[in-house]
Amino acid sequence: MSLKQLLPFVLTILLCLAGAQETHPFRVGEVLRYDASINFLRAGSAVLEVSSQESLQDAQVFHIIFSLTSNRFLDRLYRVRDQVETWIDVDGLFTRKYRKKLREKNYSKDFLAQMSYEDSVVVSGKKSFPLTQELRDPYSLFYYLRTLPLQVGDLLSFTTFDNNRFTDFQVTVHRTESVRVPAGRFDCIVIEPFRKGRALLKNQGDMIIWFSDDEKRLPVKVVSKAKFGSVILRLRSVGE
Numbered sequence: 001m002s003l004k005q006l007l008p009f010v011l012t013i014l015l016c017l018a019g020a021q022e023t024h025p026f027r028v029g030e031v032l033r034y035d036a037s038i039n040f041l042r043a044g045s046a047v048l049e050v051s052s053q054e055s056l057q058d059a060q061v062f063h064i065i066f067s068l069t070s071n072r073f074l075d076r077l078y079r080v081r082d083q084v085e086t087w088i089d090v091d092g093l094f095t096r097k098y099r100k101k102l103r104e105k106n107y108s109k110d111f112l113a114q115m116s117y118e119d120s121v122v123v124s125g126k127k128s129f130p131l132t133q134e135l136r137d138p139y140s141l142f143y144y145l146r147t148l149p150l151q152v153g154d155l156l157s158f159t160t161f162d163n164n165r166f167t168d169f170q171v172t173v174h175r176t177e178s179v180r181v182p183a184g185r186f187d188c189i190v191i192e193p194f195r196k197g198r199a200l201l202k203n204q205g206d207m208i209i210w211f212s213d214d215e216k217r218l219p220v221k222v223v224s225k226a227k228f229g230s231v232i233l234r235l236r237s238v239g240e
Helices: 003-022 072-078 138-145
Strands: 031-038 041-056 059-070 081-089 095-104 107-116 121-124 127-130 155-162 165-181 184-195 207-212 219-226 229-239
Touching (some): 041 138, 041 229, 059 072, 059 095, 059 138, 095 155, 107 155, 165 219, 165 229, 184 219
Antiparallel strands (some): 041 059, 059 081, 081 095, 095 107, 121 127, 184 207, 207 219
């Protein structure tokens, strides 16, 4: 095939990729920065970023990176340097690869799972598990929910894979509510993930997420309840 013949083909692919991004309320380069607190105590900061669009398993994926860092004050008591990465399908926004690197005081954990939908298998370390449906980790779920016309009363079902375990869970849309965060005041839709009538995050307690009730569907506030209090992320800025 000559260069002249190849050029229209390349342009078509580029236009399709660009069109895929335009259908979502986010794009590569979006950076959401949060203030993190425990109860009313300022604890550090967090960042949720659409880092890039890449090719993985012959599919196009968004590379999402979440990081949580404790501040100097909390470092003296409980130093946190967590990073979670997920690679989500550009079209379906389901998880194709998921990696965690947790560093919390004396605790550390690394986890990597790769989902091959073509081969119907999840590979984690030296183990493999049969894959029969699309999976969504907590961060791919954030982005998928941003594309939906959520309504109060909606009940959605999903499956996640973490720590070599499948978990079926649901998301319920509770109510609308106006909240103020450092980035401003937002009218929001409030949702809560849960499993079989219980909190989804068994060891960490309940989670509630406030999405802005607009075309961006920004996750402006996240509360995760734990035994020692509530971990709260409040949106500070949106950048690209």
